[in-house]
Amino acid sequence: MADAETRLAEVKARVAAAVARAGRDPAEVALVAVSKTFGVDAIAPVLAAGQREFGENRVQEAEGKWPPLKARHPDLRLHLIGPLQTNKAREAVALFDAIHTVDRDKLAGVLAKETARQGRSPTLFVEVNAGKEPQKAGVAPEQAAAFVTRCRDVHKLSIEGLMCIPPFADDPVPHFEMLRDLGAALGLKSLSMGMSADYEAAILHGATHVRVGSAIFGARD
Numbered sequence: 460m461a462d463a464e465t466r467l468a469e470v471k472a473r474v475a476a477a478v479a480r481a482g483r484d485p486a487e488v489a490l491v492a493v494s495k496t497f498g499v500d501a502i503a504p505v506l507a508a509g510q511r512e513f514g515e516n517r518v519q520e521a522e523g524k525w526p527p528l529k530a531r532h533p534d535l536r537l538h539l540i541g542p543l544q545t546n547k548a549r550e551a552v553a554l555f556d557a558i559h560t561v562d563r564d565k566l567a568g569v570l571a572k573e574t575a576r577q578g579r580s581p582t583l584f585v586e587v588n589a590g591k592e593p594q595k596a597g598v599a600p601e602q603a604a605a606f607v608t609r610c611r612d613v614h615k616l617s618i619e620g621l622m623c624i625p626p627f628a629d630d631p632v633p634h635f636e637m638l639r640d641l642g643a644a645l646g647l648k649s650l651s652m653g654m655s656a657d658y659e660a661a662i663l664h665g666a667t668h669v670r671v672g673s674a675i676f677g678a679r680d
C-alpha cells in the first residue's frame with residue numbers, strides 16, 4: 460500500500476482536478492486532512508509534505524497530540540469536526556481554529572462566552588442534519604435559518620458556513636445541493652462537506668472545506 464505522503468499527493472491532485480472541472484478558484488477549497496485515531500507518527504509525514512489543515516473529531520484526543528505540533532508549526536489550522544459537549548467548549552476554543560459542529564443554543568451560548576473570555580474566535584460552522592437521521596447531530600434543514608439567525612442576533616456569534624454529513628447509504632449529491640442552496644439563502648460563504656468517498660462531487664457542488672481521512676491516512680481500525 461502507498462504511504463500517506465503519496466496518498467496525500469493523489470488527493471490533492473484530485474481536488475485540483477475537481478476544482479478545475481467546476482471552474483472554481485483553487486483558493487476557495489481547503490483540504491482538511493482528518494487525522495482522528497492516528498498518532499503523531501502517522502501525522503508527521505503528512506505535515507512534512509506541507510499539509511497544514513487537519514481535522515479531529517474528539518477534543519480530548521486532539522489535546523493529546525496537537526499542542527506540540529501546533530507550537531512547531533504556527534501556520535497549522537486545526538478543525539473540530541465531531542460533536543462538541545458544552546463542558547469541553549473551553550478546551551475546544553483554546554485548541555481549535557475552526558469548529559464545524561455548532562448545532563444547539565446551549566452550545567452557541569457557551570461558545571460565545573468562551574470566545575469572549577479567551578479572545579479567540581475559531582471559524583464556526585452550523586452542522587445541518589441533512590438526512591434528518593435521529594441518531595445524528597445537527598439542526599434539521601428547515602430549522603437551520605432560524606438557528607443561524609439566533610447565533611448572530613442572540614448569541615452574537617459570527618457563523619461562517621454550514622456543515623453536513625449525508626446519510627451513509629444515500630446519494631450525497633442531493634444533500635450537497637440542499638446545503639449549498641441553504642448557505643446561499645443565508646448569505647454564508649463556506650460549506651464543509653465531502654469525505655473520502657465523495658469529496659470530488661462535493662467540490663462540484665460548492666464545498667469550500669472537504670474533510671478527507673482514510674484516503675490520506677489509510678483505513679481506521
Ligand SMILES: *Cc1c(COP(=O)(O)O)cnc(C)c1O
Binds near residue numbers: 540655
Ligand atoms: C471521520 C470523518 C471524516 C473523514 O472520513 P473519511 O471517510 O475517512 O474521509 C469526515 N467528516 C467527519 C465528520 C468525520 O467524522
